[in-house]
Amino acid sequence: MERILEQLPRFLSQRNLVLLAEAAGMTLAMTAAGCLIGFLLAFVIVYLRQTPGRWALPVRLACIAYVEIFRRIPFLVIIYLVLFTIPLVLRDASLFVIAVVSICIYATAYISEIIRGGIESVPRQQVEAAATMNLGRPQTTLWVVLPQAMPVIVPPAVAFGVSFIKDTALVSQIGMFELTFRGKELNNQGYSAVLVFGTIAFVYFLMSWPLNLWGQYLEKRLAAPRSQRRRRTLRQP
Template sequence: MFDAFVDQFPRFMTWDNWNFLFWAAVTTMEMTVIGIGLGFVFGFLLVYLRLTPGWLFWPVRVVMISYTEFFRRVPFLVLLFLVLFISKGLGFDFSLFAVACLSIVILSTAFLGEIVRAGLESVHHNQWDAASVMNFSRLQTFRYVIVPQAWRVILPPAFAFFVMFVKDTSLTSQAGVLELTQAGKYFNNNGYSAIFSYGTILVIYFALSYPLTRLGWWMEARLRRSRLGEARDRPVETMLVGRGA
């Protein structure tokens, strides 16, 4: 088995093969960045609507909560096929790449919305009251007071979700998207063994995800140190007021 791997490696080392893999990796990262990026934006919008008070917004809150609970509990692959067949059934000529990105957006909006909600709710409710005293509108309070404080809580799990989806994009190969896993199928169907083909793809996924994981760890540690530093430097009276004392 190892001998076969060694024998195939020199034949694999061509410009065309590596160029093919490079663009497959680019497609993988593009899907992740577009899907998670838009999901993050829509997640913020979802949570803003979900947390808006008043009986007039009750139907909106029900819809937002239902959306979150439903799409957090469906398999991504099933959702991908559903979006693909619905788009074709409605006559939309979407590319497979666009279908994959749309599916990621739908799913990530629900997951990232929950991450955002947890971050926003970590900010003490007195911050809302203080902003109200300063005549901030709800949108101004959300944008200038709550989100900057919640960001440190939101960012680490949101980035971890991004890294996780770099690997989960491999499921889009089942719909025919030409990303890394589909590239492995291509090599396997063109004279390379399955072990060599998918072993190579495995190494590339690791090369993509490990630096991102390390970056996430560094980011989380830096945010933690920043929070501890602020808590240490904050006057005792301010801390008591922040706790509602």
């Protein structure tokens, strides 16, 4: 305890704080980029997976295989897979790119199941009504199904992204200068592990808590009937 108190002023030096802030920013940037791209790709996966017709069977199987495989592999293993396979496609890929690709692969698989659940929650009759009016599949999806599925999709997808902030700590394993990596460095420089990792823990908490609140706000807002949501937007100038 004495050691911690004694180290505290030196530990909270400007240099260290900037370092930690940068690392935290890196963690957020990786998560945001990976999850956002993953979110978009997940839509593509679900759309392809639900393609009707016999000729599309290989496409459907490939999508199912992707989702089932990558949801079941530990994230750390995905990171190593990307680390060692990416040079085959992309020379001199930065660690950041490797981290984002890893997160993206995992997020796509995971979020696609959330999206599929959301789409299946839209009553089949909505799709039938659209069909009888000659809306095609892309039109029905974009105009009728997704707008109604979003309230079901967004809250758990945001929750996934927020909780993933902490899981990105695993990319420190490959030497990515994110929060946990910096923590280890500082610890190696002789700062007390309790002090360093206590601070790191607090920073993780600071990052995810407000986002979590935002997610809860979104959930409440999206759960409101469409008509009330609209009134609310109208009232705002």
